[in-house]
Amino acid sequence: MEIKKENKIATFFKRFGAYIVAAIVVLIIAAAATVAGVLTNRKQPSQEVTTTPLVFGLPTTNASVIKDFSDTKLQFNETLKKWEAHFSVDLAGEDPTVMSVLDGTVTDVFYKYMDGYTVTIAHDQGFVSVYTSLDENVDVKKGDKVTKGQKIGKMSTSAAGESSYGAHLDFSLYQNGKSVDPNNYISLQNK
Numbered sequence: 001m002e003i004k005k006e007n008k009i010a011t012f013f014k015r016f017g018a019y020i021v022a023a024i025v026v027l028i029i030a031a032a033a034t035v036a037g038v039l040t041n042r043k044q045p046s047q048e049v050t051t052t053p054l055v056f057g058l059p060t061t062n063a064s065v066i067k068d069f070s071d072t073k074l075q076f077n078e079t080l081k082k083w084e085a086h087f088s089v090d091l092a093g094e095d096p097t098v099m100s101v102l103d104g105t106v107t108d109v110f111y112k113y114m115d116g117y118t119v120t121i122a123h124d125q126g127f128v129s130v131y132t133s134l135d136e137n138v139d140v141k142k143g144d145k146v147t148k149g150q151k152i153g154k155m156s157t158s159a160a161g162e163s164s165y166g167a168h169l170d171f172s173l174y175q176n177g178k179s180v181d182p183n184n185y186i187s188l189q190n191k
């Protein structure tokens with residue numbers, strides 16, 4: 001009786017041939033997809049991204065800072081008789097007109113006893129401006145589109161938490177939900 005000797009290569013391909021063919025097909029598809037992606041990216045011209053810097057206007061005219069922004073040093077609140085951080089700038093002057101510092105959309109108009117009448121406006125690049133201690137006759141409503149310099153209300157004494165300051169505007173600025181110093185964007189000190 002004669003014993004047949006099997007070819008080792010033939011045995012290997014019988015056992016693993018399907019796996020080898022599948023792996024080669026996957027590699028060919030991956031290579032084709034990579035080449036197609038490179039060619040697609042080459043065909044598209046690069047687009048320049050331009051962002052126009054925001055130029056803020058003043059929230060009031062001819063006003064003085066009566067209490068400045070401070071997130072690191074406590075300030076004394078004369079009305080409440082306590083020391084506190086002050087995340088806004090308080091402004092007072094002869095002209096009580098309060099204006100939007102940028103184009104935007106009014107996102108809220110409300111009253112709270114300690115803050116008084118308040119207008120919140122959303123702007124480009126994640127900025128939100130907040131105007132508190134306004135007169136009850138606010139000139140805008142939620143959803144209104146406003147332009148830079150547009151009158152939104154008047155300073156008043158409606159903020160019970162700062163009533164000892166007299167008629168004034170409590171102005172706050174936020175970017176991406178974080179309180180920022182308005183002095184970094186608006187020349188409030190040089191009016």
